[in-house]
Amino acid sequence: MTTDLDVQVWRGDSAGELQRYVVPRGDKQTVLDVVTYIQRRLDPTLSYRFACRVGMCGSCAMTVNGKPRWTCRASVERVAEAGSLELRPLRNMPVIKDLAVDMTGFFEKWQEAGGRFVPTSTRHDPIAVVPPSSPARQAADAGIECINCGICHAACDVVAWDPAYQGPAALNRAWTLQNDVRDGDHGQRLRAVASGSGCLGCHSMGNCARYCPNSLNPTGSIAGLKRLAVKAALKGEL
Amino acid sequence: MSLRLYVLQRLTALVMAPLVLVHLAVIVYATRTGLSAEAILGRTEGSLFWAGFYGLFVVAAAIHGTIGLRTVLVEMTGWRGGGLDLAMLCFFLAVLVLGLRAVVIVT
Numbered sequence: 623m624t625t626d627l628d629v630q631v632w633r634g635d636s637a638g639e640l641q642r643y644v645v646p647r648g649d650k651q652t653v654l655d656v657v658t659y660i661q662r663r664l665d666p667t668l669s670y671r672f673a674c675r676v677g678m679c680g681s682c683a684m685t686v687n688g689k690p691r692w693t694c695r696a697s698v699e700r701v702a703e704a705g706s707l708e709l710r711p712l713r714n715m716p717v718i719k720d721l722a723v724d725m726t727g728f729f730e731k732w733q734e735a736g737g738r739f740v741p742t743s744t745r746h747d748p749i750a751v752v753p754p755s756s757p758a759r760q761a762a763d764a765g766i767e768c769i770n771c772g773i774c775h776a777a778c779d780v781v782a783w784d785p786a787y788q789g790p791a792a793l794n795r796a797w798t799l800q801n802d803v804r805d806g807d808h809g810q811r812l813r814a815v816a817s818g819s820g821c822l823g824c825h826s827m828g829n830c831a832r833y834c835p836n837s838l839n840p841t842g843s844i845a846g847l848k849r850l851a852v853k854a855a856l857k858g859e860l
Numbered sequence: 861m862s863l864r865l866y867v868l869q870r871l872t873a874l875v876m877a878p879l880v881l882v883h884l885a886v887i888v889y890a891t892r893t894g895l896s897a898e899a900i901l902g903r904t905e906g907s908l909f910w911a912g913f914y915g916l917f918v919v920a921a922a923i924h925g926t927i928g929l930r931t932v933l934v935e936m937t938g939w940r941g942g943g944l945d946l947a948m949l950c951f952f953l954a955v956l957v958l959g960l961r962a963v964v965i966v967t
């Protein structure tokens with residue numbers, strides 16, 4: 623643990639370049655620790671995002687040695703092949719500066735894909751009882767631990783090819799809501815996602831599922847949406 | 861891709877799956893048993909079955925392939941709109957006509 627770490631960090635906006643820093647290695651060091659060290663000790667002008675540092679908030683994602691990762695839970699020991707790190711902003715989102723990307727478009731897609739819960743009852747009604755063992759609840763359960771980190775969005779090649787594609791995170795959210803028996807917008811939401819820019823554009827390559835730090839499976843969620851869309855189409859409902 | 865095209869592509873895939881298997885079996889059979897071109901034509905000419913079989917195959921493949929090509933073009937080139945639809949219609953008709961012509965000739 624005495625050796626130094628050779629770190630290349632993206633500086634500037636999309637027209638920026640990599641800059642080299644040397645950071646001492648530490649015990650149980652995370653990639654976020656490395657970035658924080660650079661910002662506090664070597665170059666205070668470095669911009670990046672983080673909040674919780676424990677894998678809850680989803681704000682610290684970056685491209686680490688070519689792969690999208692949550693940096694607060696990525697240990698240097700595991701990800702720094704050959705003792706070096708290359709840190710770039712997430713792919714598929716405009717770079718604001720250095721390691722911070724503009725996630726506005728990412729979250730707009732959540733809205734486009736009907737990512738908003740539409741209640742069917744009010745606070746005056748009794749609390750809905752949803753049996754944990756029901757298939758719909760289990761399907762929703764499998765997808766609800768999303769922390770909105772954007773890693774899947776950065777990993778998806780269809781997002782890179784088609785700027786209109788809603789992307790794995792937004793579609794995964796839509797799938798959890800389609801399985802929420804308390805939600806009253808299933809028809810409209812299915813309409814919103816049943817297009818080439820929605821679930822039909824997915825190639826089921828599984829990059830999203832491969833890199834999701836919470837081990838969610840947006841590929842599976844999107845396949846579920848495709849099934850719903852085809853069923854509705856065959857019944858003449860869409 | 862619209863939902864209509866998506867469903868159409870899945871349905872044509874469903875139609876083609878057994879046809880492809882039979883087609884492969886026919887190829888293997890014809891080459892293994894060393895059938896001559898005349899012998900093959902002798903069996904296909906005037907056969908309603910083979911006309912129907914390959915006619916359906918051509919129609920399904922033309923639809924399926926055109927939708928697939930359209931998707932590839934949209935993704936790789938960003939081509940959209942009326943020009944694309946027209947080009948795809950031409951491609952579909954070309955495949956359809958060439959395929960059906962071949963079916964008519966051998967049956």
Ligand code: SF4
Nearest residue numbers: 778824825827828830
């Ligand atoms: S499975 Fe679909 S959403 Fe996930 S990375 Fe592949 S194309 Fe993108």
Ligand code: SF4
Nearest residue numbers: 768769771772774834
């Ligand atoms: S699905 Fe996974 S990778 Fe995608 S935003 Fe949610 S937590 Fe992040």
Ligand code: FES
Nearest residue numbers: 675679680682694
């Ligand atoms: S800082 Fe919150 S998930 Fe990494």
